[in-house]
Amino acid sequence: MGKTLTLSRRGFLVATGATGLTLGVLGACSGPSDTEVDISNLPPNPEVNAWVHIARDDTVIVRIARSEMGQGTLTGLAQLVAEELGADWEKVTTEYPTPGENLARDRVWGDFLTGGSQGIRGSHQYVREGAAAARIMLVQAAAEEWGVPAGECTVNKGVISHAGSGNETSFGAVADAASELTPPTEVTLKDPSEWTIIGQPLPRLDTKDKVTGVQKYGADLQMEGMLNASIKAAPRRNATLASFDASAVSDMPGVVRVMAVGENAVAVVADTWWHANKALQALPIEWEGGDAFNSADFEAELVDGLTSDQAVTGYEVGDVDEAFSNADQIIEAVYNMPFQSHAPMEPMNATALYTSEKCEVWCPTQNGEAALAAAAQASGLPIQQCEVYKLLLGGGFGRRGMTDYVTQAVLIAKEMPGTPVKLLWSREEDQAQGFYHPTTKARVRGSLDSEGNLTGVNVRISGQSILAGIMPQAIVNGMDIATFQGLANPNNPRTADQSLKYTFPNFRADHAMRNPPVRPGFWRGVNANQNAIYLDCLMDELAEAAGRDPLEFRLAHMQDSPELAGVLQAVADTGGWGSDDGKHRGLCAFYSFGAYTAACAEVTVDDNGQLKIDRIVAATDPGYAVNPQQIEAQVEGSFVYGLSAMLYGNITFVEGEVQETNFDTYNVMRIYEMPEVETIIMPSGGFWGGVGEPTIAVAAPAVLNAIYAATGNRVRELPLNYRNLREA
């Protein structure tokens, strides 16, 4: 039996006068009736509670607050709901409630933020509770109709039965009655051993539309009377718009308006986006001020931070300085992480329709509520008069948690009341106006005693803080705790899911903050990406200095984390670690986003020092595996994202302007470079870890360590960018 939980009322606001409220709710979901957008034209379906609508044909509509951006959350969360509901999976569909509806209903769906690999782990509890409550109400409705005790009824695949009386009915038949019942105050969740839908490698619910071109993304929206906008914000960091000469382009085909957008951008609105963008490229624009920031010059500041006395300690064990002063050997190295652009395949976009009464926005967003707040602020209307309709994302990776493009779209639409305007960024704009993965360097040091035992580890990070850049209120005592992902204090509840799992006698992770005038952002995997390089490549270097096998050396310091040791051992076993077949392998294991991940990479480096990655074996322990085939997809994808950064990722600034403006200069991995990934999913149960991000951390270190095995050369400077890996 699962454990019994007491529910807060907020968990499942139940409809009173259900059908009426449901109608109202669905009305709010639909696009304006005078447009072609058709977010939902479902017939009224009783809302059993906030999570579940059930149609009279037994279709179960699961309402999902988190955004689908490729990570499979829509399907995974629907599995959680269907499991506790006892639904027939074949009849399950999903839809998004809107942020405005959430606001109007006292935030019944909690927050809409989709980030931090929280899609499942941050909502499994209340989602399952909501579904369990709905099941109880459906059963009660049936039992009351039959005059039998609810406790004698059973549920199987959307059918409620009572053995004693031989009665049987379906969810759809009792949904109306159920929606009028008082919700239970206690529910019992199924024990994991009883799961039949959670844990199954079910196909995604959104695949068919994605292979036929039917799936509409934000960039694809079309509405009656809609105009299209292309925008250019100041290319130089923090510059502002001085002037532009609209008359130079106003006669170009299709051009309707040329306008300033806020302080720092100018947009052309035209009949088509092609026309708008062409005119924008021809538009004479003057900018003023800003930071003539050169990333090459910033190197010196990063280097300075590596040895600065001014640093904030994120986590400390014992006395690492003492360990270093007594050491027989100190191994020291400097690694780096350059700026990265998110570069999702679908450029930023939002469509807005403004009138003096209402502001509506259709957009792909990872943060519906923040998008709603941005719409309210930009439109100047009360938030209750604004609404955001979320669309599936053509990639997010953290970029779409920001709302700059929503603000812009609303500011443009506000100039043209009654006309829907779709703002779509060019790829060049997307590259130039990012919230980039922060740049850091690390000086890593480890000490060995005369027997080759590890006595101390220091990871000194120098560089940019994400929180200082975009959430300065989250900096406490000069510390950005997010900087220490994977190196953080396990005893602090705020950092436990991003904590150090190695056991070291003496350890210190510290950070000398150096912030360039470049706005940073959360980039899939965030700071775990480079912290894993910093820590795990050092472990590889230390193993070698100690004359120990890199696997055995790592395992020797994982005595307090059988899960981390488990994933590492698994990739070593499957990956052929230790075999004398002449292949060159590298290992990495890391803990972040509440999940344990490891990789074993196999590489060849040719005579010209060029890399070929031959094989990757990965393992992940996310506690529970809701949909193993989707976890596998996320693990594979994480390697492509992480290795693209390792191979090529580098946003550079000259005089404040981004130099890598499209994929011709911002190269990313293609299929020919990517080996098959063999994924071992080993959920050990008892916790809910993330999936979408944690594996990225182990991708680059495993390959870097394998390059060392192949060449005897430590590669510490990223990106590799085709350089000769055999040269020191």
Added chain:
Amino acid sequence: MGRLNINGEIVEVEFDDDTPLLWVLREQLGLTGTKFGCGVAQCGACTVHIDGQAIRSCVYPASAITEAEQITTIEGLSEAGDHPVQQAWEELDVPQCGYCQPGMIMAVAGMLNNNPEANDEDIDAEITNICRCGTFGRVRRGVHLAKTKMA
């Protein structure tokens, strides 16, 4: 103004001499299955077929296409969305965000038109589409599965 043969139908549509086919499809004909990713022939999101050959429509002026040439978009690849490549994609759950996938599918279908036996080396050489979600492993498996369906 031009006449184009798209998915088996002749359509008359207005465009400037330099308007790429991509924007004619997306904005004038509402065929939004063909995606915009980069606009400079780098990513392949905009891949369609002309006479069965994969081309990148973001740099292909519509005015350069004659009525005799048959344009096929993802919407016209198969009537019921069941081209062998689409079937394979569905079976293996290839798409993640899915935004690159119409282009990926058109690129693969184009390759298999010319070379129904395409092997891994052919895939490496010809499928240069970008997928930021990183579906490459399943794309590769999907090509091989599609081949068996076509055989």
